[in-house]
Amino acid sequence: MTPAPVIIAVDGRSGAGKTTLAVELAARLRQHHKVSLFHLEDIYPGWNGLMPGIERYVATVLAPLSDGLAAEWTSWDWEKHYDGGLNVTLPAEIVIVEGVGAAADAARPMLDAVVWVEASGDERRRRALTRDGSTYEPYWDSWAAQEDEWLSTDQVISAADIHVKNLADGNAPDDVLRTLMYLPSVASILSPELSARRGLQLRSERLEAAPDAALLFETLYGRSTNAVWLDSSNASAVAGRSQAAARSRFSILADDGGTFGQSVMHRSGATQVTAGSASVTTSGPFFRWLDSVWGRRAVRAPRGYDGQFTLGWLGYLGYELKRETGGNDVPSDTPDAALLFAGRAVVLDHREQTVWLLALDASDAGEWMREARTAVEAAAAGPVSSVAGSLSAEPAGGPEFVSRDSATDYKRKIADSQHEISEGNSYEICLTTTLEAAAGNLDPWSSYLALRRRNPAPFASYLRFGELVVASTSPERFLRILSDGGMRAEPIKGTRRRSSDASEDAALRQDLETSLKDRAENIMIVDLLRNDLSHFAIPGSVTVSRLCAIESYATVHQMVSTIDAHLRPGAPRAEALAAAFPAGSMTGAPKISTMDILDQLESGPRGIYSGAIGYFSLNAATDLAVVIRTLVVNPDGAGGRTLSLGVGGAITADSVADDEYEEIRTKAYGVLSTLGADFPG
Numbered sequence: 001m002t003p004a005p006v007i008i009a010v011d012g013r014s015g016a017g018k019t020t021l022a023v024e025l026a027a028r029l030r031q032h033h034k035v036s037l038f039h040l041e042d043i044y045p046g047w048n049g050l051m052p053g054i055e056r057y058v059a060t061v062l063a064p065l066s067d068g069l070a071a072e073w074t075s076w077d078w079e080k081h082y083d084g085g086l087n088v089t090l091p092a093e094i095v096i097v098e099g100v101g102a103a104a105d106a107a108r109p110m111l112d113a114v115v116w117v118e119a120s121g122d123e124r125r126r127r128a129l130t131r132d133g134s135t136y137e138p139y140w141d142s143w144a145a146q147e148d149e150w151l152s153t154d155q156v157i158s159a160a161d162i163h164v165k166n167l168a169d170g171n172a173p174d175d176v177l178r179t180l181m182y183l184p185s186v187a188s189i190l191s192p193e194l195s196a197r198r199g200l201q202l203r204s205e206r207l208e209a210a211p212d213a214a215l216l217f218e219t220l221y222g223r224s225t226n227a228v229w230l231d232s233s234n235a236s237a238v239a240g241r242s243q244a245a246a247r248s249r250f251s252i253l254a255d256d257g258g259t260f261g262q263s264v265m266h267r268s269g270a271t272q273v274t275a276g277s278a279s280v281t282t283s284g285p286f287f288r289w290l291d292s293v294w295g296r297r298a299v300r301a302p303r304g305y306d307g308q309f310t311l312g313w314l315g316y317l318g319y320e321l322k323r324e325t326g327g328n329d330v331p332s333d334t335p336d337a338a339l340l341f342a343g344r345a346v347v348l349d350h351r352e353q354t355v356w357l358l359a360l361d362a363s364d365a366g367e368w369m370r371e372a373r374t375a376v377e378a379a380a381a382g383p384v385s386s387v388a389g390s391l392s393a394e395p396a397g398g399p400e401f402v403s404r405d406s407a408t409d410y411k412r413k414i415a416d417s418q419h420e421i422s423e424g425n426s427y428e429i430c431l432t433t434t435l436e437a438a439a440g441n442l443d444p445w446s447s448y449l450a451l452r453r454r455n456p457a458p459f460a461s462y463l464r465f466g467e468l469v470v471a472s473t474s475p476e477r478f479l480r481i482l483s484d485g486g487m488r489a490e491p492i493k494g495t496r497r498r499s500s501d502a503s504e505d506a507a508l509r510q511d512l513e514t515s516l517k518d519r520a521e522n523i524m525i526v527d528l529l530r531n532d533l534s535h536f537a538i539p540g541s542v543t544v545s546r547l548c549a550i551e552s553y554a555t556v557h558q559m560v561s562t563i564d565a566h567l568r569p570g571a572p573r574a575e576a577l578a579a580a581f582p583a584g585s586m587t588g589a590p591k592i593s594t595m596d597i598l599d600q601l602e603s604g605p606r607g608i609y610s611g612a613i614g615y616f617s618l619n620a621a622t623d624l625a626v627v628i629r630t631l632v633v634n635p636d637g638a639g640g641r642t643l644s645l646g647v648g649g650a651i652t653a654d655s656v657a658d659d660e661y662e663e664i665r666t667k668a669y670g671v672l673s674t675l676g677a678d679f680p681g
Contacts, residue, residue, distance in 0.1 A: 004068045005092055010025070016124055017119060018117050022096050028177055033094050067444055229412070229463075232250060235251070273282070311618050312618040314614070328599045427651050434645070437677070469630075470632055475553050477626070518558070549561065609628070
């Protein structure tokens with residue numbers, strides 16, 4: 001008896017393309033493994049024999065193969081409509097079983113992976129009749145009725161590990177192979193395929209150009225379902241080699257197209273990865289999944305390239321991932337994390353006025369680089385205002401927002417926060433609320449262009465994941481980890497509005513700079529982040545290089561500090577990130593007990609707000625911004641869309657309720673005024 005094989009079932013309704021997919025998948029796996037392939041159509045006892053065929057398959061084929069034994073089974077003679085000869089299917093390292101019912105309820109306990117293949121009814125009928133001709137046509141309806149009856153009692157579709165929308169374009173086999181690698185049940189046997197996936201080569205091209213970034217993004221990714229623009233929208237306002245200029249030096253534009261493109265959504269312990277036409281869902285903590293795909297140096301940066309992003313994952317981590325870092329489990333209407341894998345991207349170097357085209361070496365890399373080069377040249381030749389020129393500087397009739405908390409409610413929660421502080425349960429509580437409105441006809445893209453023009457920021461971003469859109473003008477870095485292990489956090493605590501009157505504006509800045517309360521808030525968060533970084537830092541490497549400095553943006557003055565450290569060699573980077581998540585500037589201190597208090601005080605989930613936006617690069621680097629000053633457009637499940645904007649502030653023992661409420665109005669002003677909306681109430 002040979003060792004039990006890994007058994008993969010390819011199931012789906014007739015005509016979905018299972019046979020071709022199974023054959024092509026077997027061909028790819030045979031490069032590294034011995035593979036057996038079994039087709040259920042060889043064993044069904046006639047056109048009315050779906051259920052008897054499944055029973056025969058489970059008993060005579062699957063049961064012995066799952067024990068590592070040869071399977072002896074009787075075929076069906078479709079011409080004579082009677083049992084045919086005796087056949088033998090030998091066990092192998094991998095066995096692929098294919099056909100309607102391959103993953104039926106009785107079979108699933110013996111399977112290591114289930115692939116469900118989908119196609120539209122008309123397309124399935126066309127494919128089936130094209131393949132089998134007139135022989136099948138008289139039986140199509142009766143066979144379909146048997147499938148309906150089987151599926152009415154069998155949960156095979158929801159139980160499948162991988163779902164494939166088979167377009168019959170030749171991509172499904174490679175897509176399925178990529179998603180299979182995420183399944184723990186088969187990942188070990190696919191180690192040769194995993195090694196090949198990690199053997200990546202980076203192609204690059206440097207262009208002397210300063211394109212209009214908005215026009216370039218719209219040209220390259222305007223029609224992409226999933227796309228990300230990490231946008232240093234204030235780059236033109238900072239120059240030289242200052243710290244502010246360094247934060248705003250690079251912008252990244254990418255989608256999940258091409259050979260290596262993938263996307264991932266995580267909700268409450270379930271991670272769904274989509275690679276082309278195939279999607280796979282696994283269970284477990286998100287940060288554990290992140291550790292499996294990021295944190296090892298897979299590629300080297302091109303010569304002369306100073307950026308830290310060398311392709312990889314981009315997107316957001318929502319605040320509710322705190323369930324994995326000591327917080328409570330609070331479900332959200334938005335995914336807890338959404339990322340795309342960019343196997344090709346455009347990086348703008350604003351300081352050097354250059355553009356880098358980056359692509360993992362693949363058959364489609366050359367064509368993409370030619371298209372990207374053409375788009376860069378066109379965007380560099382076009383006027384900077386070409387995309388945003390038609391937007392009104394003062395939009396009228398904006399959305400009508402409502403607040404989760406009235407002014408009275410919010411001030412009462414401030415008092416409740418101060419009571420918790422007086423009881424010794426926290427030192428500082430970052431209390432937030434949410435403003436919501438119906439999106440109506442609002443265009444997220446045009447809205448973001450207006451936001452970035454009105455509120456330029458070093459960590460602005462535009463994320464599109466299908467109908468979910470995130471438009472952020474965040475000024476705050478959460479955490480950066482360089483490829484060499486250097487770590488930096490830059491918390492913001494302390495805010496004053498800007499004034500058009502120069503004297504008043506200077507006085508507001510001076511007031512923030514000399515405020516003992518704001519300095520106390522900032523220093524408490526600095527201490528918290530020093531502790532967060534120390535968990536995985538080289539002892540003695542944690543330093544505070546800047547304390548309570550003032551930075552001015554278009555609508556606010558902010559108090560910012562900088563904490564640096566160096567990651568221990570070999571330390572797991574996803575765990576180092578988790579140790580600091582969520583940002584202490586959005587929770588308060590101490591973090592875990594304060595998050596618990598916040599869950600009691602706040603009337604719902606924060607969702608994406610208070611989380612992080614950025615990238616996880618193939619050279620093990622990451623740079624993440626705190627999700628603040630951020631508009632989220634989310635489908636409401638009823639055919640409409642909602643807008644949400646989170647706002648909040650740090651509450652301490654000496655907070656004044658009226659002042660704290662005025663602060664959240666100030667923080668919301670930049671986004672609301674751009675939309676032509678007012679603060680509710």
